[in-house]
Amino acid sequence: MANIAHEMKAIYVISYRELRKFIREKSRIMGTMARPILWLFVVGGGMSRLVRPVGGINYIQFIFPGMIGMTILFASIFSAISIVWDREFGFLKEILVAPISRFSVVVGKAMAGTSISMLQVLILLIFVPVLGIKINALQFLLLLISSGMLAFSLTCFGILVASRMSSYEGFNIIMNFLVMPMFFLSGAMYPVKLMPPVLREIAYANPLTYGVDGLKNILLAGASGTTMGPEYPAIVDFAVVAGFLAVTAVLSNLSFRRAA
Secondary structure (H helix, E strand, C coil): CHHHHHHHHHHHHHHHHHHHHHHHCHHHHHHHHHHHHHHHHHHHHHHCCCCCCECCECHHHHHHHHHHHHHHHHHHHHHCHHHHHHHHCCHHHHHHCCCCCHHHHHHHHHHHHHHHHHHHHHHHHHHCCCCCCCCCHHHHHHHHHHHHHHHHHHHHHHHHHHCCCCCHHHHHHHHHHHHHHHHHCCCCCCCHHHCCHHHHHHHHCCHHHHHHHHHHHHHCHHHCCCCCCCCCCHHHHHHHHHHHHHHHHHHHHHHHHHHC
8 A cells, every 4th residue: 555655656746747847838838829729710710711611510610629639639749758858868767766666657757748738728628618619517527538538648659659769859750750640630620531542541540530539529519410520429439549548558658668
């Protein structure tokens, strides 16, 4: 029991350190929030002039779940870059020689990335009434659960990559090569069913596709069966994200143990 309490305290300290670093970096907060807001109102506002509303859903409302997915994707994966920084500056060695398990280090980093993502999601949800999207208390709760699961799984994916990288530059190159295709092939900006066949098949293998679609099932449930609505049943989205979470959690822990 004492050992479990010790590990839980270690997870809390690691998570708290990362969260404090994020809150102190005002430019990082503004930068991460500016991206989805610009896409939502600049790109979405322009495209809404070209795309007609379908099922009572306009284009800006359609991409809003995608913007939440974008926020989670960038915040979660790039929060894992702290592992690379800690390795370069020697702080990771200090953590590893501490009397805590490496599993606790991974969980602490993953919880920190999830917390940072969820803070940004909560800020983004301020625009729900502005966009004319109506959600009740149950939908809000489901939205937080879905976002939390997606954030944790993507943070673990970032840790899986970061644990194998030795430089900040290398991590950025690899992640940009992965992150942008994941975003554009997730159905965030345009429906997966309207993609060319080859891209559609890639989108089906993209876990973010199901994360974004799960958010559409919550926020755009009234547009089900239309082009602007969700592509898959909610249970399918939940199952895929849950499976992705389980796989990335296990692999990130194994990779960190071997590489750290």
